[in-house]
Amino acid sequence: MLRTVVRKPIFMATRKAKVVLFCLLILLGLALLFYGVFFHFTNVWAQQDDTTVFAKSEPALIKEVSIGGVTRDSSGSLKQTYTGQPPQACPT
Amino acid sequence: MVKKTQLSNLVAKLLPKRTWIQAAFLLVWLDPLALRLHNMCGPVFHCYACPLATFACPIGVIAQFTAIHIFPFVTIGFLIVIGVLFGSSLCGWVCPFGLLQDVAAKVPTPKFNLPKWTGHLRYVVLVGTVIAIPYFFGEGHLLFICRVCPAGALEKAVPDMVQQAITGKTIAWPNALKLTILVLFLVAIFFVKRPWCRILCPLGAIFSLFNRISAFFIRFNLDNCTNCLQCHKFCKYNIEPEKSPNDLRCIRCLECTRCNFDALNFASVCDRQQKNI
Numbered sequence: 001m002l003r004t005v006v007r008k009p010i011f012m013a014t015r016k017a018k019v020v021l022f023c024l025l026i027l028l029g030l031a032l033l034f035y036g037v038f039f040h041f042t043n044v045w046a047q048q049d050d051t052t053v054f055a056k057s058e059p060a061l062i063k064e065v066s067i068g069g070v071t072r073d074s075s076g077s078l079k080q081t082y083t084g085q086p087p088q089a090c091p092t
Numbered sequence: 093m094v095k096k097t098q099l100s101n102l103v104a105k106l107l108p109k110r111t112w113i114q115a116a117f118l119l120v121w122l123d124p125l126a127l128r129l130h131n132m133c134g135p136v137f138h139c140y141a142c143p144l145a146t147f148a149c150p151i152g153v154i155a156q157f158t159a160i161h162i163f164p165f166v167t168i169g170f171l172i173v174i175g176v177l178f179g180s181s182l183c184g185w186v187c188p189f190g191l192l193q194d195v196a197a198k199v200p201t202p203k204f205n206l207p208k209w210t211g212h213l214r215y216v217v218l219v220g221t222v223i224a225i226p227y228f229f230g231e232g233h234l235l236f237i238c239r240v241c242p243a244g245a246l247e248k249a250v251p252d253m254v255q256q257a258i259t260g261k262t263i264a265w266p267n268a269l270k271l272t273i274l275v276l277f278l279v280a281i282f283f284v285k286r287p288w289c290r291i292l293c294p295l296g297a298i299f300s301l302f303n304r305i306s307a308f309f310i311r312f313n314l315d316n317c318t319n320c321l322q323c324h325k326f327c328k329y330n331i332e333p334e335k336s337p338n339d340l341r342c343i344r345c346l347e348c349t350r351c352n353f354d355a356l357n358f359a360s361v362c363d364r365q366q367k368n369i
Binding site: 015018019021022025026028029030031032033034035036037040042058059060061062063065066067068070071072078090 | 130131132133140141148149152153156157159160161162164165166167168169170171172173176177230231238244302305306307361
């Protein structure tokens with residue numbers, strides 16, 4: 001009976017190696033998540049006013065970018081693209 | 093003979109209902125409660141501009157964050173966690189865009205296969221339109237992913253155009269490239285199985301990177317294999333499951349686990365079985 005020989009990379013050969021890599025990546029993912037949710041804040045300037053600045057958390061920034069609400073201007077600062085009510089959806 | 097696990101038994105029961113399971117997940121992605129949780133990403137390809145989108149699209153978020161030169165810690169961390177747990181299983185069982193393609197594939201039209209190298213184009217799309225172009229040219233560039241994405245075209249632009257036509261307003265047409273890609277996509281889904289997922293999906297490209305190390309994976313039991321090649325017929329995506337059970341091109345529909353000899357099973361790292369390949 002013919003058997004199909006399946007080659008595998010050596011570093012994948014053991015279940016233990018797979019579990020270790022899995023644990024490391026899970027920890028990395030959770031660390032990035034944790035940092036992003038609780039510690040990552042970015043200053044966003046109001047569209048019209050150069051003195052008003054909001055410190056936005058990353059989840060808030062995610063919501064802003066989903067409506068195209070933030071852009072980086074020529075000076076490198078992050079600015080809101082709207083004043084007052086945010087747009088309903090992303091302009092792209 | 094390697095015994096079947098509880099997980100593989102469960103998969104065997106659920107497999108005939110895969111399309112229904114995908115449809116059931118629409119209740120999660122299509123925001124039936126109008127929660128609009130766009131400060132969080134969903135793990136599927138679904139445009140956040142769609143009025144029926146519970147979560148933000150992770151690819152759109154990565155591209156937008158790259159355009160403003162901020163590292164998307166939350167999105168990347170989230171995708172790593174999901175990828176390491178499930179690999180591309182979400183593509184096969186949960187993604188609404190995949191469901192659309194699967195339903196279209198049921199239409200009895202001639203089906204064509206894709207050359208294997210086309211699977212690499214997903215990485216070109218990921219690196220090009222999601223990372224490089226946003227980083228160097230910003231979100232205004234024509235090839236910014238959201239400006240060409242068929243999901244956005246289908247889920248936002250087309251409904252908007254229909255609404256504008258009905259209400260008598262001026263119709264805002266999407267750009268020509270987006271429209272062309274949408275039309276090509278809508279034609280392709282009837283003649284190729286999962287063309288977006290196999291050729292262009294950047295989210296699938298990310299998840300597939302974890303296929304070989306994910307907690308849930310397809311286990312090939314060499315002892316059980318009789319080399320009948322039945323799995324080649326079960327797999328609709330031109331993959332040879334017994335040679336590459338956790339292939340990067342695999343969307344983990346798990347059809348190959350229908351193997352009569354239990355040579356291919358859905359397993360987890362918690363399963364204690366010998367000869368894990």
